[in-house]
Amino acid sequence: MKHSYITAAAVGIAALMSTVAYAQEVDFSGKTIELIVPYGEGGGSSVHARLLAPLLEEELPGHPTIIIRNIEGGGSVRGINEFAARAKPDGLTIAALATGTYYSYILGEETVQYPLADFIPFLTSPYGVVSYGLTSFGLTGDPEHDVKYLQENKAVYVGDGPADADMPVLYCFDLLGIKLNGVFGVSRGESRQAFMRGESQVNYDNMASWENELKPMVDDGTMVTLFTMGFQNENGEVVRDPVLPDTATCPELYEIVHGEPMSGVEKEVYENMFAIRMVTAKTLVLPAGTPDDIVQTYQAAIERVVARPELQSPAAQLELGGYPQGTGQVAIDGHRTASVMSPEAKAELDRWLKDVWNID
């Protein structure tokens, strides 16, 4: 009897010791963690990182200081190259990836020196995408009519560029048989202004601007939505975006136009882009080779961050688009799909860039 008491006490002490040991193992007390954001101070990635960093500081063991280091250049290549070259796998350097990081990697740009697939993600933030067009150009909001109308009347599109963040939306337009007159090298904010001035007739935005900027223009009849990229539900199926349940997805329109669902290499490219643009629109990663205990510490911390009341505030929800945040295995799976592309799909993407947009 006495024996079992002692055993129980020993087990109890051992358990206590092990948690103490665990806490000692990963403890960021007095440490400074550098979060590399590969874009400028005002970009979406920077907003996203600055929204999350203070909460992550509080949830990581030892309450470290997180400083955000904006390293711009070459799309996002310079910052992430530096991350890959410099970050030690000790959890003290982390990075924010954005869609551009994936595109530069997949398109095989010469400057890319980072092993994208080896990074260990602990948060993926999805952002929906909606494309829309001007009613004064002749668009009505009836998808069948609008697609046909755009096939027959070439619209002006103002944006970043087909090899940049605009790629998925422009690929969609092409899948629907719509040719556009592209004007490139223009930021999202400026593009929307050009659209409001009527200089472009179709445009797109991510859902963060829906409530404040886009919805009023739909309400007053200036514009109609054309399609969304869709949304991936828990079963992995692409369904309508929860923000805009009345707007068709790109694959739905494809079926209307072609009479059959998207298939083959086109489907593969679409899914890959979907993963990049929607599932991993903003991703936070640890460097390759980070030990499991550190990874688990981050995973647990970010789960608590995502559940924090601050992130449920209307402003934060606007910034996160109201989408469920991907943590744990969801983040790992999403990142894997987004960073690997089959040779066939890559060839199709290269062909598309060359044939439609004359880009090698």
Add this chain to the structure above:
Amino acid sequence: MDLSALQYALPALLTLVTGPHLLYLIFGVALGMVFGVLPAIGGLAGIALVLPFLFGMDPGPALAMMIGLAAVPATSDTFSSVLIGVPGGAGSAATVIDGFPMSKRGQAARALTAAFFSSLIGGLFGAFVLSFAFVVATPILMAIGFSEQLMLIILALTLVGMLTGRNLAKGLASCCLGLLIGTIGAATATGEQRFAFGTIYLMDGIPLVVVALGAFALPEIMDVLRKRQFIAGDAPLGHGWLQGFRDVIDNIWLVLRCSGVGAVMGMLPGMGGGVVGWVAYAHAVQTAKDKSQFGKGDVRGVIGPESANNAKDGGDLIPTLFLGVPSNGTMALFLVGLTVIGLQPGRAMVTQHQDIVYLIIWSLAIANILGTAISILLARPIAKVTAIPFVLVAPFILVAIFFSAYQSKSDWGDIISLLVVGVVGLFMKRFGWSRAGLLIGLVMSRNLEAALYRTAQVYGLELFLRPLALVILGIAALMLFVTIRAKTRVSSEGDASPELSMPTVNMQFGFLLVLIAFVVAIALDVSDNTFLAKVFPLSVAGLALIFLTIAGIGMVRRSRAPGLIFDADLSDDPETDGSKPLLPFMALMAALPLSIALLGFWLGSVVYLFVFLWLVARKSILYSAINTALLGLFFYVMVDLINARFAPGLLQQLVDLPYPLG
């Protein structure tokens, strides 16, 4: 016009002056002062610094603090522009042109007071414009399409045509060189790389502020080091505080016009803040009856850009607040700050948060008043720098410039670019090539190319069916006519007659050949690109070659055209008597980056300063050591404060050193 929003004005003012708002505003202003005084570090670094603390703050105080931070650097950066000839930022390089010569004449006090008071009026003007922007901003912004943006850029270019220096061909060539440097990096239309040699550094182009520091600050420092003992020469520090105030009153219409220019240019899309000061300066020159003193220390050359730069802040806020489109980096961070405190800029701002907008407007106004008051209080002690032997000041300035330049991209490319531009700028100044023209070209290059391409793509020839575009084009034509007829041209490169300059004509011709080689190299590099990526750089390169050839033929023929054969070192200006040879001073300048390359920035700059003070300035070891220690401490704190970085050197590559050594 629906002015019902004005009812929110008074309650917002009451909110601001009661409660914690004012304290936060004062804190923001104080911080903004510090960041503005440091060359090339401004509101951007300040807002980045306070952003993490905004979480959980009330919107009102947070806004007051951010506005204080964003508004004041445009006032306080005048110190370095006027007193030591180092542009406080790319936008305030125009202030250097007349501000620094005024300091050299011993009129630093007058220049500073005039600058601060015109800044104050400009800032208040900007706030005033912002309060009416509710009603008019959206229709105006909707009328300015790509074609109108193009015409506005052309208008700005014709305006600043006044600043091409004494010789038109050389001035235009300088401007084309600036335009060409601006094309380095990814092409707007296609994203193709131009003249980047596969380096990521050049892919995004050379930062404007690095060129501003290299072209203006480094040559001025070298010149003062070679030619003078004190910045203010033999002239006493001078009083002139009242005189500066009187200058502003006498030129009040100029102040108001330039404020208008600043506010409007801040508001309009597609222009960029860097050009505002130049346009205001050009306007001041153009409307002055006696132009002879510009470039040599005319107070109107300080008043114009300073009022415009501050008025621009109010204008900048218009697209940021009402459209959610930030007009520059500082405004982009300001947007982030708004989001953090739960405010969504855009339409909702105008319809639902008028009280907040008025809080911003009042904060802007009060921040400007506070900033001016503090600047005037600080002016006397800080102005004494012009009376300290320059050899003691110069090494600090050099280290500060290299530090500031490195903060733009945190890349060794920043330091190399700074040095290259500095050496080229040195010869441009000496041989009478317009550095203002170079900088203006660079400021305009990206916008001009983008606007040309967008207009061609969207409108084509229908451009000429747009009435507003035609009106602006008409004004531009008028300006061009005025510019061509103008007899005096402003030059910040000094005076020298062709006769006196003749001995070094071969060297001058050699420098011209170097410029030609650069133009040809860029032209050859881009010729492999697609049409859209090369049409702009090739056209500019063609123009540059024409102007360079005209200047070259003139030199070969020993033409007596004003400013063509020119060597500032051979002028009859008494200042140049006793000037020391150039080469040792260039070596002295290059020794700093060399030391940094070996030892890393912190150790390298500290060692450089010590050696400079001890061996060049011939101060005691103790004096040198104390000053060196203070500088080391200062950088240590700065790095902690603004998250700045030190350039690594060879030493850091070989051994892993603890901070701040590593």
